[in-house]
Amino acid sequence: MSHPVVVGIDGSAHSSVAADWAAREASSRGVPLHLVHASPSLPGAAVPLPAADRLRDLGEQMLARTAADLGDRHPRLEIRGEQTDDPPASALLAAARTAGLLVVGTRGTGGFDALAVGSVALRAAMAAPCPVVLVPRRPVGAGAGMPAARDAAQVVVGFDAHHPVGETADFAFSAAEARGADLRVVQAWALPAESVSSRTPAVTEEDRAAWEDQEVVRLSDALRAWRERYPRVTVRPDVVLLHPAEALLNASRGARLLVVGRRADPGAAEGRLGFVAQGVLHHAACPVAVVPHVG
Incomplete structure (x- = not known):
């Protein structure tokens, strides 16, 4: 069954x-x-x-x-x-x-x-x-079928190209495919620690753009396996210089589903949520899927 x-x-x-x-x-x-x-x-x-x-x-x-x-x-x-x-x-x-x-x-x-x-x-x-x-009590598009707005047809997932989590990505791609929705993949990033030290007076626009380009390429490479596995899903990468929780909340406005991961420890008596998952759960206006993963 x-x-x-x-x-x-x-x-x-x-x-x-x-x-x-x-x-x-x-x-x-x-x-x-x-x-x-x-x-x-x-x-x-x-x-x-x-x-x-x-x-x-x-x-x-x-x-x-x-x-x-x-x-x-x-x-x-x-x-x-x-x-x-x-x-x-x-x-x-x-x-x-x-x-x-x-x-x-x-x-x-x-x-x-x-x-x-x-x-x-x-x-x-x-x-x-x-x-x-x-x-939530009033999820986006509840009881109205497919919302008319383009963003409202989206599934949004938080993704870390440096440490990809297969369970979270599989759930998000599968959810987008089942809904005939676009998948917005949010990769939040931060400036390298050495770029904001006291020895560095300012970050140039050229340096910031170069670092962002590296994140875009890294995300594209990390998503290749899932793009091949789910060819019917339209993927919309979104690389943003923000805290991950803020980036996800911004991207999820009007979305049908927001997907985040949770590290599961099989030996622990109680589970726990990371700061990002806690932040989106308390502030997202759309349904939030929390997907456990080991490691």
Whole structure:
């Protein structure tokens, strides 16, 4: 059986949008959709049995309504629901072990309104063994098919030509191919350390242009294997002299999906996100895919 797309639902507007995004993604991939709902409870507190049963009943009803609604819109999609008493993050991470993709809303029913990304979404992005897509409440192009604007048809990926990550590139190219979208490959770079030392009074325009040309050539060389593997994807290289997070956020305005990598340590009890991934998760207006990789 194909690895399903898993999505967490909790009755919030964020999870409703995430479920709709996940259903469209599962339909596109031709794989089942797995809905997961964790019954809420007070941390460390025992819930009286009648109340616990009532919460489970409400959860089952929510799963049934969501499955019926998505099934009406995607009649060929195989949908199943799972009700669990585990904490939400633990339930999603457990389901992610056999998933091809985990989808979560950036915020759920708990937490503070000022938070851009909730604790459950962050933990999923940090620790899931499969790629995770965090969907904001109003993702670009949601429910409207292919957006009319050219930039809105793009998939954007952060890429380091000095240390290419195959998992991240493969996910981004595959996502662009499936959507019939252009792929904007962002290579952020910085001036060489010796060029900004106290012994160097100024950086000339000629030097800056030469260094940038080197980055352009290096990116072109690093992308050659993926261009050959995905010949139908139109690649738009974007080499910019900016901090990587700022470069990605600028490039992703109006995009359909932003893809970043996360280094995964199989021996670690908890995962972690780098500064770039954290920055884009908290500020991107489009869905963000976090792709784990080893090394």
